Structures are given as C-alpha cells and as structure tokens.
Amino acid sequence: MPDDIARWLTEHARPLESLIPGAPTDDLEPLGVTLRGVRVVGLGESTHGTSEFFRLKHRIVEFLVREEGFTTLAMEASESAARAVDAYVRHGVGDPARLVARLGFWTWRTQEMVDLVEWLRSHNRDLPEERRVRFAGVDPQRGADSVEAVTAFLHAYAPEREEDARALEILVHARPGSRPDPEQALRHRAKEVARHLAAHDDADDDVVEHARILVRAADLVTRSLDQSVGEESAFAVRDRAMADAVARLVDDDPTARVMVWAHNGHLAKGTYGDGVTALGSRLRDLYGDRYYALALLFGKGSFLARRGDDLQAPPVRHRIGTGTRSIEARLADALKGDYYIDLRHTAPWLHTPQAQRSFGANVPRFFYRFNTAPLVPAKDYDGIAFVARSTCSHLLPQAGE
Template identity: 60%
Template structure:
C-alpha cells in the first residue's frame, strides 16, 4: 500500500482509549452514526483465543445494548446448549460457569466469556423484560440438550414415541461431517419427530403448557438441522452443498430468525424474533460479506444479500503477540500458547505501521475515487487462525482479503495475549 493509504488510515482511524469493559465509551461515539440504521452488527475475530478480542467485543456489546437498542448476542455456539445460558442471563437459572462449559466449544470456556455472561445477567436485572439482552446460539451442531429435552418431553406426552430418540442420540456428540447417510435415515427420523410434535402441538399444550409445547418443537427443529449437518460431505468440491456451506447457511438463517417478530418459541431460551439490534459474534471468516477461498459463501454473505446495508461486518485483527489455539492433532484441552510477530506480508502489517496503538476504522466512509482509499478494493491477505492450527506452519496462515468487499469496518489491536481458560470442570468435554 502507498503513502496515500497510510494517510487515509491516519485520517479515518478512531483511537480506542481502552479495551476494558465498563469504561466510559466516548471513543465509541462515532459508531452511533455509523450503526444508526444497522440491524445486525457482525463482530469478528482473526483468532478464537485472543483476550483483547473478547474484551473489546464485550465493551462494544455494552455500548450496543445501552445506547443502540441491541437485545440479542448471537454466538457461534450450539443452538441447543446456548438456551440454558439464555435462561441464566434472563432468569438467573443455573451456574454460569458450568453452562458455558456445556456449550461444547473450548474456545468459549474462558474467564472473558464468563465476564460477558455475568454482565448480561446484571444488566437484565435492572431493565424491563422486553429490554433484556439475550444469549442465543446459532450453530446446530452438538445438540445434547435438545436430545435430552425431547426424550423427557416425549416420555411425558407420548411414551410410544420416546423410542424414536434412540437413533437421534448420536446428535448429542457428533460433529459436522461425521459420516454420510445415503438414505438420510437420521434426518428423516428427526423430521418425523418434529412433524409429530408440530401436528399435536395444541393437544400437548393442554397436557403441559403452550410454552413447553413450543420449546419441544424448537428442540426438534434444532435436531433436524443438526442431523442434516452431521451427515453432509466434507468434500470442498461441492461448495454449495458441503458441510461448510450448509453450516454457514444455517447460522445465517438463525440470525435472520432473530430479526423476525413472528417467532413463537417463547421467552425462556427460545429463538423468537426481536425488534432490537442483533450483535453477531463469530470468526472473521464467518462474518465476512464474501466467500471463503474455496468458494463457499460465508454467513455474512447471506446476511448482506438479505439485509443489504442493514448488516455491518466489523473484522477484528491484531498486530503481534500470542493467542490460544489447539494443535491440529489434539482433540482435548483448552489450547496452548502460539506466538506471532508483525508481518508486512499481510494487511495487519500495514495497519500496525500506519497508526500506532488500538483503533477502529469505518470502511463505508471511504471515497472510492480517492487514491488513499484505493487499497480497500485491491486484493490483499489477512491472518486467519481457527480453533486448531498446525504446530509449526501456523505463522504462514493467510486468507485472501479485499477489505471493502469483505468488511464494513476494521478494529485493530496492536498486541494480542492469550484468553484465560476457566477451570476444567469436566474432562470429557470436547
């Protein structure tokens, strides 16, 4: 990038006074105008194990909730288990540390996530029910809570159908792409249970309650999505139908449902629509407005197609430091420290060189005809690390990037440190 690009960044960058939640947010005030007409704010991250990303997103969430009408935090976490976290933040039910551990993602079992959940609970204690901020999972994998809830409910209202759950128990622990099911037996079984509960909802509502019947239907729908995801192909050669494409499509649909006021899942842990803004928390790869390198449309691309400028994608990048991730050959544990320095081979190097410290920049403000903004529409590269990385070659992990096509804004943290894991309450947790 040219000196003109550096000057453009220096002119448009908004310095972050602090990354600490709870601090005054005069430095975030410019976001009020930027996000005025935005319905969904995508909050990305280039690693799942950077403490500063958790802290900054916590701080932005506070701003969105208190000043921008945000009523939902939509997480890249299991739809099924997140319902129990939602029950805690809305009603104080359960132990938040254990509920976070049950989400099934080691990346979220951190002190920083516990701080966020506890803040949501404290906030909700002081506001009317219609202004509570909710915690909603959007990923249909790892559906143990839905398997257990449906088994119990069917045992109560239709014992003769309880045996149907035996085949669906695999969905409690199966990961996407676990294995093909040519005859789609698992998906057919899940749809059969969902159809049965939906057809008999009025009768079962009288036996239990309307809310309990609606909850059961929603759990069954989660299992339908989970069954479809589990049995999809991992083959990247089918970019519209493989497990990666379907996962992002399901997550986009889950976010869209949160904006639909016709939802019928009830207040406690459901996925009914909301009239407020949705904060979407996921990896940069998911929240981006384009496609992955293999042509798979990202979650954010679906949201941009449906909501236009009502979706705002904020990518989070860092200059140097350390982050937590599992080594690629490990399936257990909270991840280990990985270190990386500043590199001019990627956009992070230029962001670090152009403006010192931590800051954010609104890319929608760029005049496309200016020399300084030309780099926003030129192909580049960004660093991208998943929950697991190769032991030695992770430093060379780059993903394609055209800044203005992939993101609406960028937040840059100069130094990354490792997120802090919660105590391992259950060694069998994945």
C-alpha cells in the first residue's frame, strides 16, 4: 500500500510552492480549474491551532476571490458577532483585532485571522458595494451582539416584554446542550420575540435578523448532548444550523460562491463522532458536485489546543511526530513537502478505510497523540492539502475566553 500511494502521488500531487499569503498563485491554478462550477468549497483543518493552516487558507481565499470570483467567506464562528466583522470588511467600521477577538472562540483570536480580515478589507476598499466580499458566521452559539440588539429594542419599544429580555440574556455565553429542555421553552420564547419584532414598524432588518439568530441559538442550547438521539442531538442540530446558514448565503444570490472555513470533521461529506451528520454531508445533499470538501492535514510539529475538558484555561502548545499508522504518516512518507491532491479518482487506496488525526479546540490531556477518526479519503473529502510541518498559531493578547 505505501508504494502504491507513493506512485500515485508522484503522478497526481501538485506541489504547493508557498504557504505565505500574497505569494504568486501559479501553483493554485489546478485547484482553480477543479473548482470551476463549484458553488461552495469547504476549507478544512485537522487542528484549530496551526499557523500554516491559517496562512495557506488565507492564500487560497485570496486566489479564489481574485481569480475565481468567490464572493463570501463563511466561518465556523459566531453568526451574531460575525455581522460586525462583515461591516468592517465591507465598510471599514470598527477595529479588526477587537472584532476578531469577539468571534466567539479562542481558536479565531489569532494574528493570522486578523491578517485575513485586513486583507478582505483592503480588497474591498475601492470596489463598488455589489462586488465586495462578504464575511459571515454560520454557528448560532455565542449570541452576545444579538442579545444586546434585541434586548435594547425591547427596552425601548416593548417594555412590557422585560421578562423576555431577561430570559434571552443566557444566550450570551450558553453552550450547545447546556440547558437541555425537551419542551424547548427558551426557543419558543425567542421565536415569539422574533415574530413580534418582524411585525413591529420600528424594527429594522438588522434587529429582526438578530432575533432570528437567537431563535437558532436557543434551539441549540436546549438540545441534549446525548448523541444517541440522532438528529435531535445538539451536535446534529449545530451542523444542520451551519448548513442552513451556508444555504441561505448561496440560495439568496444566484451569483454567490461561498468559501466555508471549518474543522475537517464538519466539512466531511459523511459523519463524525457517533454518527453525527456533518455540515459537509448536508451541503453535498443540497448541491451535489457543486460542493467541494478540501481537508487540510499535516505531517508533524506543534499546534495550540486546550488541555482536557477545561473551557477556561488558555490554549497551550502540543507536539506530535509523524507516527506510522495514520494517513498523515503515509502521505509524509510517500512524498516530501507541501502539496495538494484531488481525490476524485479511482485509485484503490483512496477508497480504503484509514485513520486521520483530528484535534479540536480541546484535546485529551495525556493521550491526544492517539486522537484519530476513521477516514475513507475519496468518500469523505474531494481534495487534501498536505502541510509537512505545523507550528502554533499566534494568539492575540488576552485570547482566553
């Protein structure tokens, strides 16, 4: 099998000449050709704390915007907070570092993300409004901006709904599945508030959309974390909500082409965890071959993550070698350097079960090196960008949550 992989990669792999944003893009042309006709491309990552992933995806975003006409960057980030980032990249409103720091997760509070957002602003600056690239969040959790907008409106125009305003404040920080309720009373309350605002003469489109975000957030918060309930679990509902958010971006504009920035697990065309239907699976159902899932993997090095189940401690450096059993080990051994491969081929190894390394925002304290997930390369992804060495992303000051 390793010899078969090496022979196939020698013929089909496309070297990545640089991981640095702004570098010449001739090496990305094969990816551009592959994406002709694609409406949605998923840009994955096997860790949330690898600088090279951020920089390579920044470079790919530049290429797809400038050369291939992609119109929107959608992130696995707070749908609520991302609206302010969109105002910055399209109109220059606000401070980019502060706005990025409020995207809901420590993973995005990096200098690499600020660099990307500043590039989007620079690109948009002299363009007419209709050609400016948009920035969107697709994750309904962490709704601080939406809570602030909706409660301010209720205080000013519907003081009789003071109790509703207080109830919604829990959605500022509440996590998926943190308030399980089979009756979903909070969701019903948020839905009623959204109906009230939609019918109110003084409510503008912005505050109405913030109210709708809170309905989605309340739905997520009141679900169960028990994956045995299938499509009703908080995990499944989160990926479904993210897929719906991407679909709104695509379907509301026939010219839209969307880049989705998220973890490999979410962008895969199958399932993750205990059979959770991934965001990417739902996008494939919606758009068929017009959805392309590009996973990012690395050979060895270091990355940032929190230890264990601690949701408050700062992320720390974790190290890992190439190993011997994962697909990353096989890719590193078969071909040196950084490269991109399109997986839509019939080579046997692409359709053989393997293991991929997968690291989230938190990793097990002692056994993270053994964190793997099942993988059938051509079944789960359409392409892989392989980075030989990973180093830690660069946190902004006070990047803890």
